[in-house]
Amino acid sequence: MERINIGLIGYGVIGQGVVKILKSRRKFYKDKYQKDFFIKTIADRSIVKKLSPGLDNTFLTPDYHAVLNDKDIHIVIELIGGMNPAKDIALSVLRSGKHLITANKELIANCGQELFKEANAAGRSVYFESAVGAGIPIIRTITEGLAGNKFNGVYGIINGTCNYILTEMSRRQLTFQQALKEAQEKGYAESNPTLDINGMDAAHKLVILVFLTQGKFVGVRDFYTEGINHISHEDIEFAGNLNLTIRLLAIAKRVGNELDVRVHPTLIPKEHALATVNGVDNAIFLDTDPLGDIFIEGQGAGQMTAASGVVSDLVNVVLRKDMAIPVWAGNPIEEGEGLTIRKIDEVETRFYIRFMVIDKPGVLAIITGVLGQHHISIASVTQKQENKGLTVPVVMLTHGAKEHLVREALEQINHLAVVRSKPVAIRMEKL
Amino acid sequence: MERINIGLIGYGVIGQGVVKILKSRRKFYKDKYQKDFFIKTIADRSIVKKLSPGLDNTFLTPDYHAVLNDKDIHIVIELIGGMNPAKDIALSVLRSGKHLITANKELIANCGQELFKEANAAGRSVYFESAVGAGIPIIRTITEGLAGNKFNGVYGIINGTCNYILTEMSRRQLTFQQALKEAQEKGYAESNPTLDINGMDAAHKLVILVFLTQGKFVGVRDFYTEGINHISHEDIEFAGNLNLTIRLLAIAKRVGNELDVRVHPTLIPKEHALATVNGVDNAIFLDTDPLGDIFIEGQGAGQMTAASGVVSDLVNVVLRKDMAIPVWAGNPIEEGEGLTIRKIDEVETRFYIRFMVIDKPGVLAIITGVLGQHHISIASVTQKQENKGLTVPVVMLTHGAKEHLVREALEQINHLAVVRSKPVAIRMEKL
Numbered sequence: 053m054e055r056i057n058i059g060l061i062g063y064g065v066i067g068q069g070v071v072k073i074l075k076s077r078r079k080f081y082k083d084k085y086q087k088d089f090f091i092k093t094i095a096d097r098s099i100v101k102k103l104s105p106g107l108d109n110t111f112l113t114p115d116y117h118a119v120l121n122d123k124d125i126h127i128v129i130e131l132i133g134g135m136n137p138a139k140d141i142a143l144s145v146l147r148s149g150k151h152l153i154t155a156n157k158e159l160i161a162n163c164g165q166e167l168f169k170e171a172n173a174a175g176r177s178v179y180f181e182s183a184v185g186a187g188i189p190i191i192r193t194i195t196e197g198l199a200g201n202k203f204n205g206v207y208g209i210i211n212g213t214c215n216y217i218l219t220e221m222s223r224r225q226l227t228f229q230q231a232l233k234e235a236q237e238k239g240y241a242e243s244n245p246t247l248d249i250n251g252m253d254a255a256h257k258l259v260i261l262v263f264l265t266q267g268k269f270v271g272v273r274d275f276y277t278e279g280i281n282h283i284s285h286e287d288i289e290f291a292g293n294l295n296l297t298i299r300l301l302a303i304a305k306r307v308g309n310e311l312d313v314r315v316h317p318t319l320i321p322k323e324h325a326l327a328t329v330n331g332v333d334n335a336i337f338l339d340t341d342p343l344g345d346i347f348i349e350g351q352g353a354g355q356m357t358a359a360s361g362v363v364s365d366l367v368n369v370v371l372r373k374d375m376a377i378p379v380w381a382g383n384p385i386e387e388g389e390g391l392t393i394r395k396i397d398e399v400e401t402r403f404y405i406r407f408m409v410i411d412k413p414g415v416l417a418i419i420t421g422v423l424g425q426h427h428i429s430i431a432s433v434t435q436k437q438e439n440k441g442l443t444v445p446v447v448m449l450t451h452g453a454k455e456h457l458v459r460e461a462l463e464q465i466n467h468l469a470v471v472r473s474k475p476v477a478i479r480m481e482k483l
Numbered sequence: 484m485e486r487i488n489i490g491l492i493g494y495g496v497i498g499q500g501v502v503k504i505l506k507s508r509r510k511f512y513k514d515k516y517q518k519d520f521f522i523k524t525i526a527d528r529s530i531v532k533k534l535s536p537g538l539d540n541t542f543l544t545p546d547y548h549a550v551l552n553d554k555d556i557h558i559v560i561e562l563i564g565g566m567n568p569a570k571d572i573a574l575s576v577l578r579s580g581k582h583l584i585t586a587n588k589e590l591i592a593n594c595g596q597e598l599f600k601e602a603n604a605a606g607r608s609v610y611f612e613s614a615v616g617a618g619i620p621i622i623r624t625i626t627e628g629l630a631g632n633k634f635n636g637v638y639g640i641i642n643g644t645c646n647y648i649l650t651e652m653s654r655r656q657l658t659f660q661q662a663l664k665e666a667q668e669k670g671y672a673e674s675n676p677t678l679d680i681n682g683m684d685a686a687h688k689l690v691i692l693v694f695l696t697q698g699k700f701v702g703v704r705d706f707y708t709e710g711i712n713h714i715s716h717e718d719i720e721f722a723g724n725l726n727l728t729i730r731l732l733a734i735a736k737r738v739g740n741e742l743d744v745r746v747h748p749t750l751i752p753k754e755h756a757l758a759t760v761n762g763v764d765n766a767i768f769l770d771t772d773p774l775g776d777i778f779i780e781g782q783g784a785g786q787m788t789a790a791s792g793v794v795s796d797l798v799n800v801v802l803r804k805d806m807a808i809p810v811w812a813g814n815p816i817e818e819g820e821g822l823t824i825r826k827i828d829e830v831e832t833r834f835y836i837r838f839m840v841i842d843k844p845g846v847l848a849i850i851t852g853v854l855g856q857h858h859i860s861i862a863s864v865t866q867k868q869e870n871k872g873l874t875v876p877v878v879m880l881t882h883g884a885k886e887h888l889v890r891e892a893l894e895q896i897n898h899l900a901v902v903r904s905k906p907v908a909i910r911m912e913k914l
Contacts, residue, residue: 200794
């Protein structure tokens, strides 16, 4: 029975989940894989406060160098998150001939290229299944399950917090603030949920998906990202009447030599698989060639799901440790070098637009006139109620229209006297 | 650039798809994986009738021994199907030190154990992604993506023909025969569709899933299999009114030390992901620990999807050829040895039952009386129309009831004078 010595850096929620799994399943893994997964050292700044029973044979230390400098440790699991000192730790792990497992999306999104080069040079592997969809095997599906396929597009619901909020707003007519508060109470949202809500968490994950599907590292600031805090449950309801569901979607499509990459609240036809993804679930919809469409869904948040992804990495790295270079790191990193990101201004989508206008004759003619001047054609218009002389919502669905034209038209409309608040615009995606 | 010499045995629909992909994507694979996939030899009994342009450098022969005896061939793709001579070919491939890729579900279901032992002994791999869900990476998801998880249950829609028929019966009120005929015209069903329709194709695939999730090879005759040819569109409609959808489901659940394994038409709540799987799509729903529920869906039939699975195997076997033993073959085959299959008689499920009865007072009392004697309690009863003195359908949903009690009760009811045709019973699955 081969003993696998593991060093764990960062003993927070996920780290404790990993230990829980490895402890409770030790015999299962011995039987199934003929390996003894042994956590030799745990390093955590606050380790003295986190002492938990049953770690008698594990060395506990506040200093991560005890892991880095231990030649008997074969695999390091980095779970501290953020860039500093995670990046130095990661590089040091690979340079000292250990394999690296991390759930750190920021690290992979920002330094993936550097880490993969280092891993290739050292003949070691970087595994990061939990960095995108917690335990859902999204990364392994793309890199191995669909090996040999081209990816025309990837569409992901990859932030469980946002999906929980949107689902509950829709299901129980909650306001954004009510749903967010509930998500925090249930432990689905961080106490500072800014990076979830503003789309940046999904944007980091999308950078990883773009690399895996298109072979190019893009910067998180190189594409358009919009969060969900301006979504009201009225819009969810109006969209529902049009048979549409709102989800925060991370999108990366290949359009010729351009990449259409963006994160924003998106209207999806209710009968599409992505529209049925509820609560903290994550899901990915892949448009591939020659295989066609693939959809994968599972829990996207929670201690044990993220920990499960880490453990699956652990099993995989051990079972194939003779193969120094994993499929994705073996990809020539320049594969997608010629690709450029399409400017958001030039992206063409359909739009749901809600105007709050004075209910009087001629208003619609003025608004549609401005839209027409900007070459925006309208698929449907609904005035939601009658309220002569007072403010009423008018909801429009446009045909495909260029982003900058819509923005310019809405700016102009926003200054009209009959328009009472900033128009709400939500993009729709053809799937 | 390493050249990978491939031998292809069986040049039917899927084989031609594989060649099509490898030819059209040769440069893509060279760029992406630094490998040149070269089809050195194609063996097919009817090769002279199947000559296709662009295979100038490939040796074409009716004799598969030309592949087996060629020491320069590294990987053999077996696509002839059936057991004979596929089994001899497979064993010979592994014994001569080549890797084996096959889409042959019958072969893996019946001889998987023998083949994996042989592969382990020879230090070679057996890959069979296309044997279960065509190109959908079901096998890789279970064995690698979810490595480290326990599988409480697997629920699969793994026969595209049946799913197409049930979908179209439901969507367009077709009869079974009409939908089957259409499936054949569209090339989704074989000219002899018996093995699809009677559930045996799904049963073979389920044997593979049971092995992958529970570590035990069961025989296809050791569990209950029921096809879809007795499903009427009336039952689909009545079930629809109860918010239920009918799908041919392959089920394998762990219940203590027993396996509950079966294939039959199954009622699923409409809002469950499996109920949204339409047309020729395949899908798997996995109940895992600690990850939770995972759902994966994609096209389950068609030349290019099955071919895509084969090509993905090819890429994976090449990229990890230093790892002699794939995860699943490395599993101790005895892992699940203590498990026994629960007798179908002892399985407890809820039932949808449709009775065709004479519409007169007292009939319901007689039927429910018999059910009561068999300890079957009723959740709902609907008489579908009124037609005094004539035959009308009565639809019942039971609570959980043991299979043998339901069968005995229905036999007794079937002999009642007021009952005009054999009751239709469809099991319901709690998901």
